[in-house]
Amino acid sequence: MDENKIFKRSDQVVSREIEGEVVLLPLYKSSKDLNYIYTLNKTAATAWGLIDGKNNLADIKNKLTDEFNVEETKLTKQLNELIKDLTSIRAIV
Amino acid sequence: MSHKVFLKIAGIIIGVKSGQQPETEKKYAYRYRNFVLKNKPRKVDIDLSIGIRSHYHMYYPRLLFETRRELARGRIKERPLDRINKEKEKYLGRDLDWRIGEFKEKILLEGGQSGNYQVMLDKDLKKGEVLIINSNYSWRITDIIYGFLQMLIIYYLAKHRLGLLVHSAGIKDRRDGYLFAGISRAGKSTTGRIWDRYARVSILNDDRIIIRKIGNIFYIYGTPWHGDFSDYLNTSMQRAKLKKMFYIYHKRENKAEVVSPRDSFNLFFQTIFSPFWDKDSLHFISGFLLEAIFNIPCYKFGFKNDRAVVDYARRLK
Numbered sequence: 001m002d003e004n005k006i007f008k009r010s011d012q013v014v015s016r017e018i019e020g021e022v023v024l025l026p027l028y029k030s031s032k033d034l035n036y037i038y039t040l041n042k043t044a045a046t047a048w049g050l051i052d053g054k055n056n057l058a059d060i061k062n063k064l065t066d067e068f069n070v071e072e073t074k075l076t077k078q079l080n081e082l083i084k085d086l087t088s089i090r091a092i093v
Numbered sequence: 094m095s096h097k098v099f100l101k102i103a104g105i106i107i108g109v110k111s112g113q114q115p116e117t118e119k120k121y122a123y124r125y126r127n128f129v130l131k132n133k134p135r136k137v138d139i140d141l142s143i144g145i146r147s148h149y150h151m152y153y154p155r156l157l158f159e160t161r162r163e164l165a166r167g168r169i170k171e172r173p174l175d176r177i178n179k180e181k182e183k184y185l186g187r188d189l190d191w192r193i194g195e196f197k198e199k200i201l202l203e204g205g206q207s208g209n210y211q212v213m214l215d216k217d218l219k220k221g222e223v224l225i226i227n228s229n230y231s232w233r234i235t236d237i238i239y240g241f242l243q244m245l246i247i248y249y250l251a252k253h254r255l256g257l258l259v260h261s262a263g264i265k266d267r268r269d270g271y272l273f274a275g276i277s278r279a280g281k282s283t284t285g286r287i288w289d290r291y292a293r294v295s296i297l298n299d300d301r302i303i304i305r306k307i308g309n310i311f312y313i314y315g316t317p318w319h320g321d322f323s324d325y326l327n328t329s330m331q332r333a334k335l336k337k338m339f340y341i342y343h344k345r346e347n348k349a350e351v352v353s354p355r356d357s358f359n360l361f362f363q364t365i366f367s368p369f370w371d372k373d374s375l376h377f378i379s380g381f382l383l384e385a386i387f388n389i390p391c392y393k394f395g396f397k398n399d400r401a402v403v404d405y406a407r408r409l410k
Contacts, residue, residue: 014375016383018355025362025379028369030166037362039355 001057001080008053013091015048022048024091038089043068044082051092057083098234099130099137101330102246103256103303103314106134109223109237111143116233125238125317128330139249140220141212141237147228165370166192169243191244193370204241212241218249238317243301246316247366251374256305257381260364262320263302263313263333264288265295270313270333271406272302273394274364275341282321283398284341291400295331301366304335304385311335311385337390337409340364344395347405357391358383 009015014025022045024038040048046067050060061079065072086092096114100107169189191204202212214221225232225240243258250256261274262281266288273284285299300320302313312332339349340360352360361382368374392409396402 014379016379018358021355025375027372
């Protein structure tokens with residue numbers, strides 16, 4: 001994934017922090033789509049907080065590396081998966 | 094001559110005005126009569142006027158709905174007014190389709206089977222015109238309550254930051270209110286039956302409860318939208334101070350566990366009727382639920398279908 005890419009939170013989702021984790025509530029147009037709410041664990045919640053339309057992926061990765069003691073390759077993989085998941089539920093653009 | 098009916102649901106007063114008197118409903122009036130005010134209130138929160146047409150295209154052209162911006166559509170389960178099996182106290186669930194749209198400065202709500210209710214409301218949902226499609230040119234209070242009012246109340250509660258509607262049974266045990274929330278078939282009506290039979294309590298409702306916060310206190314309110322069990326039906330405008338929240342499911346023995354705020358949110362959010370198309374409303378609903386969770390003890394409650402559940406729930410601290 002292009003580490004210069006900048007994402008921002010979509011206005012199609014409401015987020016709530018609960019005890020260090022974040023719950024995401026997507027907006028829907030049909031009650032048939034109303035199947036899920038999404039929970040981000042502490043690491044993902046920190047990444048979510050850094051997705052602000054200013055930090056690119058490299059910035060986010062560096063900040064997460066500073067905060068959590070995670071090996072870089074593993075962190076890159078997890079961050080890419082998180083970005084992919086958040087994009088698929090339209091939580092970020 | 095203008096005829097007016099005033100309803101009060103969870104402290105929200107709905108005024109309904111029509112040039113025609115509503116039909117008398119001896120058979121079904123018991124379901125909602127406790128929500129009808131006997132005297133004219135000092136103020137009305139939602140002011141509705143009724144128009145009746147034999148065909149909707151004569152008044153609000155269907156085209157109107159094709160040109161509006163649709164916000165959302167969905168289905169909500171309603172119980173029909175005719176009891177299907179008296180011995181089993183079972184009602185057929187019936188899906189009512191609804192749509193919400195925007196047109197110019199108005200909110201359009203279309204509901205009921207075959208879209209036979211159309212409501213054009215001001216953006217603040219405080220005033221609206223209701224078009225009832227009825228070839229007999231008559232209307233009933235049940236047309237209002239069981240046609241579209243539930244969707245309107247769901248939206249109104251959120252828009253005005255008042256509270257939320259929960260898929261739950263509600264009990265008033267002396268002064269204490271207990272909320273028993275759950276998905277379909279979780280045991281809400283069963284809970285209503287057990288508490289009605291074995292405890293001297295008031296069953297506010299066995300399917301739809303409104304939670305509101307007045308000052309710093311959370312209250313639960315009965316509503317006219319009930320579930321399977323209606324013999325006890327004394328649902329009314331009364332409320333109870335919310336003391337405990339239970340997310341229920343059937344189990345072979347009674348077991349309640351305290352649930353963390355995060356898990357409580359995940360559980361109870363499933364049971365809320367949320368205006369999922371409106372970001373501000375969804376933001377309010379989620380915040381309101383969180384606030385309730387942080388202030389009221391929440392339990393995940395596997396319950397056995399017998400009288401022991403009453404003392405068990407009462408004794409939980």
